Amino acid sequence: MSTASTRITTVERLREYLYLAMQLEHATIPPYLTALYSLKPGTNSDAYHVIRVVAVEEMLHLTLDANMLNAIGGSPDLTAPSFVPDYPAFLPDGETDFQVSRQRFSREAMQNILEIERPKQTPSEQHRLVRRSAPKAQQLAVVPGEPSMQYYSIGEFYAEIGRGFRYLHKEMGDALFRGDPARQVGKEYFYSGGGELTTVTDLDSAEVAIRLISEQGEGYGGRIYDEHRELAHYYRFEQLLLGRYYLDGDQPGQPTGPALSVDWDAVYPIKQDARLADYPAGSELRDAAVAFNRAYADFLGLLTKAFTGQPELLIEAVTGMFRLRDLMIQLIRNPIPGLDGVNAAPTFEMAAAAVVSS
Amino acid sequence: MARREDVFISLSAGLTGYSPVRLIGTGMCDQYLAELGKVLSDGMVDEFLSAYARPPADGGCSVLKVLRDARWGPVARRVMILWYCGTWTALPESWHAVHGASSADTDHVVSAEAYQAGLQWVAAGAHPAGARQQGFGAWALAPEGV
Known part of the structure; x- marks a missing residue:
């Protein structure tokens, strides 16, 4: 070609x-x-x-x-x-x-x-x-x-x-x-x-x-x-x-700034690429995941309005992101019933959100 | 036997009216259990949780049974305040006279995270003032659900 x-x-x-x-x-x-x-x-x-x-x-x-x-x-x-x-x-x-x-x-x-x-x-x-x-x-x-x-x-x-x-x-x-x-x-x-x-x-x-x-x-x-x-x-x-910050003038791969610390274990063990189907039907967790997807669909709808003639709505959309944060954190802290030691995560399945809200 | 965290969450759901997913979602379960242990003693917390976990003889509501109990009722009421406000409220002198004293039983905010995680904010559709970022201009928007 x-x-x-x-x-x-x-x-x-x-x-x-x-x-x-x-x-x-x-x-x-x-x-x-x-x-x-x-x-x-x-x-x-x-x-x-x-x-x-x-x-x-x-x-x-x-x-x-x-x-x-x-x-x-x-x-x-x-x-x-x-x-x-x-x-x-x-x-x-x-x-x-x-x-x-x-x-x-x-x-x-x-x-x-x-x-x-x-x-x-x-x-x-x-x-x-x-x-x-x-x-x-x-x-x-x-x-x-x-x-x-x-x-x-x-x-x-x-x-x-x-x-x-x-x-x-x-x-x-x-x-x-x-x-x-x-x-x-x-x-x-x-x-x-x-x-x-x-x-x-x-x-x-x-x-x-x-x-x-x-x-x-x-x-x-x-x-x-x-x-x-x-x-x-x-x-x-x-x-x-x-494990170290860059300073201006540093070469790629060789930062010389202050050390930074990362605790790789202080992390919730969430399921990778989680889907709604991973959560038991009818469970509260499933409802919470659906609620997040709907809120995310609303957020994308608000952004679309902000980008098509109502730019002032961007301020509201950013505020909406903080609400999304709360819904995400709630999912991430909850274990998935029946899966030992695996936590939930938001699924970002927009097609499912559209079906549910229609 | 169920894990003590599970029993605590189940009891707390009954006391607060919020679901287990919501309560676990605050991230405060372990911290509140540890706080109760400091104020009462871990052994006493186990007794408190067992009092709830044992089904009432008359087949009634386990949460009401705990609330009506002379020893555990005052503790259960403080657990409600704990979830809503992130603060511990000292038990009355009369309770200590019967069930034992504890130098850790004072009015106090459990932690900065506890203040932010309080269910009072969720119930009001609001945010902990000055403690959690919510975006520029958010104060001009109506509370959620209004």
């Missing part, structure tokens, strides 16, 4: 890519939150803060993708079927792909998360896309409409989006940015520790948004700190495995 046919040459195609980018950013959130809330209260404060801040920044990336999609007249719908992947999902990691699961905090989970954020530039133009011999149902960062063609890395996926913006802007000029500016979510609606939310109204602001997403995730040009002296996600997670 020639790479030419996968180039973004139409606005419709760019919209498809941006929607898949939103799906991709969101797909990291259930695994991050599951690991985060599996930490026992009062322990692992270093790990808690590292994971929490990154999860908030993934929300920032999701919002930036929504701004880009809105800028070119698209319409984000986070309630569409299959927006939330069925876990385990599969993300690209160079020549191979790897599995992303909703699982408890552990060395393996952190390795898994490192693979999500790993900086990876394709060795050559021909390697930009990789054909997966057996495409899996939940493969992410694929060419729209070509599920067997996956990008070499998430960075390459975003690089194609950047190329698409530049190509179309050259063809169409500012007519590319035909979206309603009132749909842009500005920084007054989103507070985040790192990185600023930017509205997208022209080519420059689209490129700023893409650069922010790429730098926060993987670092930029092999550097571990970005121009705002912010450590890329990959290296923040790596600190937990290496």
